[in-house]
Amino acid sequence: MKRSALPSLVSAAILATSAPAAPAREAIRAFPPAMIGTWGYESRSCTEESDDGRVEVAARSVTFFASYCSIGRFRSHRDGTVTGHGRCRGEGETTTERGSVRLRLEGPTSLVIALNGGDHTRYQCCERPLQVR
Numbered sequence: 001m002k003r004s005a006l007p008s009l010v011s012a013a014i015l016a017t018s019a020p021a022a023p024a025r026e027a028i029r030a031f032p033p034a035m036i037g038t039w040g041y042e043s044r045s046c047t048e049e050s051d052d053g054r055v056e057v058a059a060r061s062v063t064f065f066a067s068y069c070s071i072g073r074f075r076s077h078r079d080g081t082v083t084g085h086g087r088c089r090g091e092g093e094t095t096t097e098r099g100s101v102r103l104r105l106e107g108p109t110s111l112v113i114a115l116n117g118g119d120h121t122r123y124q125c126c127e128r129p130l131q132v133r
Contacts, residue, residue, distance in 0.1 A: 028074045030059040031082055035103050038130060039111050039123035046126035055113065055123055056132045060084075062101050062113070063132045066091035069101050069115075080104055088115075 040046035041053030052065035062069045062084070071084035081104040088099030102114045106122070114120040 026076045028076045028082070030074065031057055031071075031084065031103065032076075034105055034108070035082065035111060038126040038128075038132070039113075040126045041121065041123055043124070046124070046128070046130070049130055054126065054130060054132045056129070057103065057111070061086075062103075065132060067115075069099055070096075071101065 035057050036059060037057060038046070039055050039057065040051075045051045045053035054065065056063045060071050062071070067088065067090045069084070069086055069088040071086035073085045075083045077083065081102055083100060083102045085098070085100045087096040088101075089096045099116050101116075102112075102120070104112045104120075106112055109125040111123045111125070112120045113123060
């Protein structure tokens with residue numbers, strides 16, 4: 001006697017539709033490699049050493065001309081945004097405070113960065129990594 005595969009297919013379909021949805025956020029250990037590097041606010045930020053419009057993204061930190069964040073916790077979101085939480089030091093400050101930074105790639109050469117939930121700024125990938133500070 002030949003058995004039908006239909007009951008097995010129906011059971012598999014029911015299990016697939018009742019499985020929990022993928023999490024909206026996922027913990028990760030560092031910024032993804034595609035985000036790591038030197039990024040410039042505009043073209044000259046990538047070529048002129050005196051320009052202060054560069055940012056360096058490392059695996060666990062973000063360094064601007066006058067501020068720095070050391071990141072300890074990361075979350076990857078479904079839309080590709082990565083949020084890092086850690087200790088930040090701002091311009092002219094000698095102490096660090098809790099802070100956050102959100103990064104989102106917009107193609108291979110454009111990175112959007114927002115600090116502490118503020119406005120976002122778009123940076124372009126620098127071909128040659130100049131020192132940020």
